[in-house]
Amino acid sequence: MSVTARHTDTDAEERVRPGWWDEPFQVFQTNLREIDAGLDVEGTLDAVQEHGANVWLLNVGGILSHYPTALDVQTRNPHLAERPGGDLVGDALTAARRRGVRLLARMDFSKVAPALADAHPEWCFVSPSGERQEFEGLVSVCPSAEYYQRRIFDVLDEVLDRYDVDGFFFNWFGFNEVDYAGRVHGVCHCAACRAGFAEHTGLDRLPDRAGEPGYREWRGYATATINALTTRVRAHIAARRPDAGLILGTAADVLFHEANNAMGRPLWPYATGEAVSALRSAQPGKPVMVNAVAFWDMPYRLADEQPEMLSQYLAQAISRGANPSTYIMGPTDGIAYAGLSAAAAVTRFHRDHRREYTGLAPAAEVGLVRPDPLDDDGRFGTGTAEHRGLLTGLVERHVPFDVVPAGVLEALSVDRFRVLVLPDVPSLSPGAVEALERFVLAGGSLVATGRSGIRADGSVVEWFPGLRVTRVDADRETLKSSYVQLDQSAQVEGAVLVPRPGRHHRLAWRPDAALRHGLVERAPYGPPEKAYGHVPGAEFACGSRRHGAGTVLQLPWTAGTAYHDTRLTRLRDLVVDLVVERLVDRPGGRLPITVDGPEQLEVVVGRSAAGLVVHLLNHSGQRGNGFGPVVPLRDVVLRATGLAGRPARALAGTATVLDDGDDLVVRIATVTELEVVVIEDEGGSRA
Incomplete structure (x- = not known):
């Protein structure tokens, strides 16, 4: 089946589908190993809610099913046999529903067990040298081939038939040019890719890797294939369960960005805010979820990220209108992640200021x-x-x-x-x-x-x-x-x-x-x-x-x-x-928002149900390849041109609001990690 036959419907990709995800939400992800099938769901939900989250993202199926699957395209977690009832997903959903917590199903279709790969070599990724890609006993499959194009829908149907989940998140949903170890395998040369690429581009030869002639065309083909498949998945879920959403790429209901660190990758300190801002500009009607990784790089999942790094990820995310998500490995009472308290502080801030974050949209000039x-x-x-x-x-x-x-x-x-x-x-x-x-x-x-x-x-x-x-x-x-x-x-x-x-x-x-x-x-x-x-x-x-x-x-x-x-x-x-x-090129022109404060202060302007929302992010903790404790920034002054008389308030600390001619002036005593100034459109009283 070629990508041209599965042509990308741009309107379908960008069309906004309303759902519970249109309101502010907060997510906690427990990424489980196969040994975690005996998870204490009540204890986990205690931790999820204490963190400030109202959505739990839980492993459900794909590489390994955490429920008693009857399908031959999945491998049932053998440790489920040790669990009373043998169904982690069912137990988790029952407990979550009782508490009013939403449950998202984490799916990973990127790899299969060797027996499946041996039985269906046509599903597998094929390197330019003709080899399949294996890592820790699992074999990578290709999005162009039948497993992705047909069989994952069988898995989705089984989950939807059995469980009233609130949505799906797909992990590693793409072409595996690079594996978990960072090894470059190059462009997939399976039969489906060769045929699809030729039909999509008119070129008769696939490039082997980045930098070669035809690689830009390959990326175009790969993007079109993923977008077309995402569009089909989204439509399938919507038809089966209209109140369940899909969190993924540009064609999903909720757009996604993962904020993480990596060994050998120089820090780009504004990466999360930039990514969210780009997503909101590209598809302004769709919500965004940012998953902040609590560990330091994939090969070091037991080592916790610097707390201030997690705080930065999520502060940048919510300032640009994204919903915060925190991601740990294993049960909540397992690996010691010291940064969780910093992530929880931002998550609870987002939860506690629902009106200010409802419909928060970019508004910079x-x-x-x-x-x-x-x-x-x-x-x-x-x-x-x-x-x-x-x-x-x-x-x-x-x-x-x-x-x-x-x-x-x-x-x-x-x-x-x-x-x-x-x-x-x-x-x-x-x-x-x-x-x-x-x-x-x-x-x-x-x-x-x-x-x-x-x-x-x-x-x-x-x-x-x-x-x-x-x-x-x-x-x-x-x-x-x-x-x-x-x-x-x-x-x-x-x-x-x-x-x-x-x-x-x-x-x-x-x-x-x-x-x-x-x-x-x-x-x-x-x-x-x-x-x-x-x-x-x-x-x-x-x-x-x-x-x-x-x-x-x-x-x-x-x-x-x-x-x-x-x-x-x-x-x-x-x-x-x-x-x-x-x-300022206009009669009497002045900047609409000015801030008197150190250079380490970022100003982000948006609008929400509460009015004009100005985030002030303190970047003073930036140090080399990470973030450490910030230096509190004192006596920061925000001036809003022409907005004198408007009700205004600071959400995190103390502020003095006064008029200066036609302008509104907000004097903020101290900005620690984050301050948010809300200037209402009308009504209300000064704080």
Whole structure:
């Protein structure tokens, strides 16, 4: 069965299906081993509810069934025989229903027992060298093949026939190019993948691994296959049990992100908030669940994560409108996870402020585009580094923003943002270019850096300030001792300069472009006796141009990457000042929300049933590759332009609310890990 025959129905993927998941919820996941079949369900539910959760995510089926399955495509947990009644799922559901706790079924269809794999080799993942993938006595199966495409529905039907579960979560639902040990197996070459890939792409040869010709097409095929299958699963569950949801990828009822740590992976401190923001921007009507992992990396499941790391995962999640979930291995009275108290504090905060989190949706006026990581010209993460550098800059300057995946630009609403930032996005589809132009014509402002708007042939999108590329400066030696000048000084020495590392596309500008930030060309930098000779250049690094009611600013240089690498704040401010300039470009223009506080304070703006909701996240605990205890941030002042007289309150600590002319001012005594300021739309009283 080919993926073309199972074509992806985009409308079906994105259609919102209402359910209990539309209200705020809190999850606790006990990921059970086969030896945990004797789980004390009452004791577990005590711990789940004490944690602040009202949903329990429990292993049910797939690799191992924790109920007495009658199907030959599952392996029954042999330890069930030691349990009175022999049915963990039935016991758990009965106890959960009595307490008013919802039960989610955790399913894992990624692997099967060797006997099943031997009987059905056509179900299995096949490496480019023709071998199947085995790990700890289990064999990986392929989403293109019959097990995923047909037989998992038999398992779902058996569960739905026997148990009134509230929904399903599918683990590891994808193509296993990498196994649990981190070993790269490459692209699946099973017969179903070969046929499906050829039909989907028109190409007759699968790539073996990432980086090879055809790999982008492979990822497109893999994504389409998973989305189409998810759509079928979701429809199947909805038809059988309308009040049961599916938690998975883009085609599910609830979108999912797992927040975890990994050995050898450098910390991206804003990863959880970025991921949730991107999901909410891509499908704004769907809820998101963030699963925060209580252990430190998969190979170290018995070692607990730093408590402050867990707190950060969940604080970032709820600030962007996601529902918190905490994930442990085994029973709640087993492995000692010291971080659970920190996770519980955020979970209970979310539970106790239901109104404030009901319908919480992103509301920032700045959109930051997240490039596709496959858009790369040899240095992996070039666009990613630019994005991360600019994201960090916006956080540090307290400019609220929401993340927009590059792949959803074609659906961009012209009135969603006032400013959109394009960080080194090299491949804009024609539909994305049209959507961006509509946005600008309607009055939006576009701030484009790096290759954004520049075509492969060196021409520039017609309504951008640039006309064509005249030269690309990317060689480190060429860039050494060259600068961008930020002021108007006629002399180089004494001028405000920033270094120019990275990649810079020099442009010939359109005649009506307004130019700024001159280039200072290379001159000797050593030995010291020869370090002179710089003169102001005749070229400029930045241009702006009106288009319709809006403006495009183009900085064809990777200033965000330079900031990511150097942390020179003048590099950061070069781009962030362009964003702020466009936000206040109106008579008497001021930023809608300003915060006077340290750079370690992130400002996230949303709207909910309670009104305007402003999260303040304290990132001062960031240290190297993790988080430790925060430094309390004192005397933080939030100003909301034009909102004088509105009722406002702080949810976590104490605050003083007063009017200053037309503005509302909230003075917050201390921000520890998290503070939330709620400004109501009308009614209420001052707190």
